[in-house]
Amino acid sequence: MAAPLTVLLILSVTIRAALYRSSLADFIAERVEVVSPLTDWKRVVEGLALLDLGVSPYSGDVFHETPLIIYLFHFVVDYAEMTFMLLVLFQFRKQKFALEADCYPLDCLELIRSPKEMYYIPLKVAMFYLLNPFTILSCVAKSTCGLNNAVIALFILSTIKGNVLLSAIFLSLATYQSIYPLTLCAPALLYLMQRKYIPVNFQRVSFWWFIAQYAFMYLGSLFVIIGLSFFLLGSWDYLQSVYGFILSVPDLTPNIGLFWYFFAEMFEHFRLFFLCVFQINVFFYTIPLSIKLKEHPVFLMFMQLAVISIFKSYPTVGDIALYLAFIPVWSHLHRFLRNIFLVTCVLVVCSALFPVLWHLWIYAGSANSNFYYAITLLFNVAQILLMSDYFYAFLRREHHLSYGLYLKKINGSEATLVLK
Amino acid sequence: MGLLSDPNRRRALISLLTRLNAPICVVCYMAGVAWFMGLAFEPFTLRTYMSENAMGSTMVEERFPAGERALATGREFSAHKKKVGGMPVDWLVKTMQDRGLEVFTQRFSRTLPFPDENKERYMVKGTNVYGILRAPRAPRTEALVLSAPCTPGDHNNQAVGLLLGLAQYFRNQIYWAKDIIFLVNEHDLIGMQAWLEGYHHTNTTGMNWSPLQGRGGSIQAALSLELSSDVITSLDLVLEGLNGQLPNLDLANLFYAFCQKIGVVCTIQGKLQRNDWDSVSGYSHSVQTLMLMVMKQASGRPWGDHGLFLRYHIEAATIKGINSFRQFKRDATTIGRLLEGMYRKLNNLLERLHQSYFFYLMPSLSHFVSIGYYMPAFCLLAVILLQALDLWVQIATPQESSPGVLSVLTPLVISHLTGVALYTLPTRFQEMAVEHFPVSETEAVVLTAIAVYTAGLALPHNTHRCLGTEQGWKVLKLVALLYLAVLLGCTALINFSLGYILALTLVPAAAFVTPNLPKVLSAFIMVILSPACTLLYSVFFFQELQEAPVSFQDGWLLYLSVISQGILDHFLYGSLVYPLIALLVYPCWLLFWNILFWK
DSSP: OHHHHHHHHHHHHHHHHHHHHSTHHHHHHHOTTTOOTTTOHHHHHHHHHHHHTTSOTTSSSSOOSOHHHHHHHHHHGGGHHHHHHHHHHHHHHHHHHHHHHHTTTOOOTTTTOOHHHHHHHHHHHHHHHHSOHHHHHHHHTTOTHHHHHHHHHHHHHHHHTTOHHHHHHHHHHHHHHHSGGGGGHHHHHHHHHHHTTOOOOTTOHHHHHHHHHHHHHHHHHHHHHHHHHHHHHSSSHHIIIIIIHHHHOOOOOOOSSSHHHHHHHSOGGGHHHHHHHHHHHHHHTHHHHHHHTTTOHHHHHHHHHHHHHHHSSSOOHHHHHHHHTTGGGGGGGGGGOSSHHHHHHHHHHHHHHHHHHHIIIIIIOSSOHHHHHHHHHHHHHHHHHHHHHHHHHHHHHHHHHHHOSSOBOTTSSBOOOOOO | OHHHHOHHHHHHHHHHHHHTHHHHHHHHHHHHHHHHHHTTSGGGSEEOOOOOHHHHSOOOOOOOOOHHHHHHHHHHHHHHHHHHTSOOHHHHHHHHHHTTOEEEEEEEEEEEEEEETTTTEEEEEEEEEEEEEOOSSSOSOEEEEEEEEEOSTTTTHHHHHHHHHHHHHHHTOSOOOSEEEEEEEETHHHHHHHHHHHHHTOOSSOOEEOOOSOOOSEEEEEEEEEOOSSSBSEEEEEOOOGGGOOOOHHHHHHHHHHHHHHTOEEEETTBOOOSOTTSHHHHHHHHHHHHHHHHHHHHOSOSSGGGGGGGGTOEEEEEEEEOOSOSOOBOHHHHHHHHHHHHHHHHTOSSOSOSSOSSEEEEETTEEEEHHHHHHHHHHHGGGHHHHHHHHHHHHSOOSOOOOHHHHHHHHHHHHHHHHHHHHHHHHTHHHHHHHSSOOHHHHHHHHHHHHHHHHHHGGGGGGTTTOOHHHHHHHHHHHHHHHHHHHHHHHHHOHHHHHHHHHHHHHHHHHOOTTSOHHHHHHHHHHTSHHHHHHHHHHHHHHHTTOOOOHHHHHHHHHHHHHHHHHHHHHHOOSHHHIIIIIIHHHHHHHHHHHTOO
């Protein structure tokens, strides 16, 4: 287990180092698919420069990272390159552990998974994350998205290890970074309760007591972090500049998300309404999904991550890579997937078409924004299809677990399941 | 979604598709070719029309009177050119200053990666001279360019003369709202590249040039003029630019409209327009015109000095004066009036040309085919994805041995390394080749490229000695098919013609190849359908279209020079065709070659 992992690490670091040194690095760092205004390294450097000059980094409309990040980088800016490498290393090690722990709760011995397969899952997860071109790109672009992913991975790890305090702290850190991970509290709570044998029952006192505990820890650490940021900077500027920026979407630079085109086209007086609609979209799915998947919090977490990365306001490929890394965990669902070939093709084609259409639009001037947005839409539709396919496969497997793998009709012929 | 979620209907659909796979592919391929041939048929094309309002409705009266004087200036220019033995910089500066322009010069130098044998140049040094006529009527935020190349020998003197004549005439008019830049560039595209890079403060190709001392506003449109005789019979419009990029169709419309108005015979691809579309010869004429455009576009090289403007988002075209033994002789005054009219209309532009099409093909100057009409021809060819679906179904049915990732990864990596070698070796090893073999540098580069290409054919056999399984080649073919589809799709979006021509030969190769075929015959077919052979056919076909057929010997020499020109275009101007073929298309084809020899 250790040897292949080491090989994997060396390989992935080599790829990244080679790309860092090549002339491609600058090109990649400019790509809108890879960096968003939130995670752009150039903006972080700008923020650091402003801070050094004694100006609030949030005074312009350039920097949108959180204060803690800027102070973190303040110490390491000279070694930025190495740091990123380390961060990424750190991040996937954690990821690996997270998923190592991850495979045990899904006890589905009766159906498909053999212990041998379980044994290799963490390695596969690490491979999916490390060798995913999306991760490599966002690492080479020095996107701070890697940090967000690391925090979320740590959160998942601590949740799965059953450490309530750490889970709450990392969740608050992730929320502090980019609001949206807030929705992950539902799976975390469900999981921790499952682990502590607390029934999910609104009548029980123990249920509410646990929620109160978790909420206290979460809000407490959030409060500490926000207070800390305030004392570091001495002003509340950053709230507007970070969270206002995430929620009100003022920057309409094209990216792989759904927001920019829509809000660029919209009349100003509908803006608020549609902002609410679009933002609620991210949070809303938590409720039905948690109700349906309350027995399977880890799967719920996967779905939530996917929903966030599709519907968030400034998505990058790094976010997608995070939930794609979970896919090996669900290898037992593969026989129930229906559209995986189609979806894979569409995702690959779209990823290739992004730079082509960008070139045609921005440099050649012969295409226009509609071409690019069409591909964005298709890309997101493919992601949604992928997600719903996994969801369907999961539910179908549940069905087979309770009714047997080969269904018979009443008259004895083989039955088929139809989703209507 | 009903179709996707109902398992019975899905199964029925998939089994239908896999059963009818081969016929569907063949029919679609035929349909794709037929569709493409149909594009030249006039009822299937659209008439050109002026979309840009600013250029459409306004009437312009052309009054340029001084054609004879312009020709006299041209003769003077020619005399000075002969005397200096190159660009008569001082004379040009003085003459332009006399005409009331702000004149600047720009020096540039460039060492080619290897000698260009077609144009006989290696270490290029030159000077561009340009004069700016400042707009009297508006803030100087926009500009138009009129350029004429200064070529060695007796060519193009009339173009420079007319340019200077127009400059003098334009100077006295008060209605200009955009700066007009009159540019005389030396060493055709190299000079143009230096000037454009200087103007836009970029340096993409590592060229040396002195910075520009004066500049106008952002350039909206440009015309490049080529005239080599005092009288002309017709004007030819050249549109194809770098990487197959085309200017906005409105520029062609503008040219056509003025030719109609002034009564100059105009051609595209050197082909006159004909009205008998319903006759066989009329149809084949427009097919010829269309094919010439497709071939030129696919080559990815700039076919006139305007070609590099397009990279900077500037609509540009070259106008060539043709003098053949026909009637309708026109003098320089008429051409001057035509250009005056075009510039006055361009002067009226309120925003960049964007109303009309950017993706089009022209079977004649008055008709065009837009992207919506020609893309289906390509999509029909790309139906090979069905093959991939078939393979997917075969692979997805569970079998005892699943193929290792390595068995797919090894050929992928090796063929790409071969591609990298094809891209880097020819220019890297030219000195060494020249030392050891009795060849010139250019020959060395071309022959190394061919050698690497051929050597690549021998490599993949040995990549999978122990790993080959039945499942393995299917996975590899699936990957290769998807790769090919994505590659051709992206190519066709950027440069339709190139994508289409590549698809025409690669798609059959991709579709038929399996390891279970008779080796020798199918290897022969694969080689015939490989990218290098496609280029060879294209060379012969192009000569045939130009009505200058060549013998096989000459064709071969031409083929070699085309390869060297392609490599030069890449290093000089940044044309993408050579890296595309070397780094992506060739490795992709090698994958299929690999499948053929799967053990």
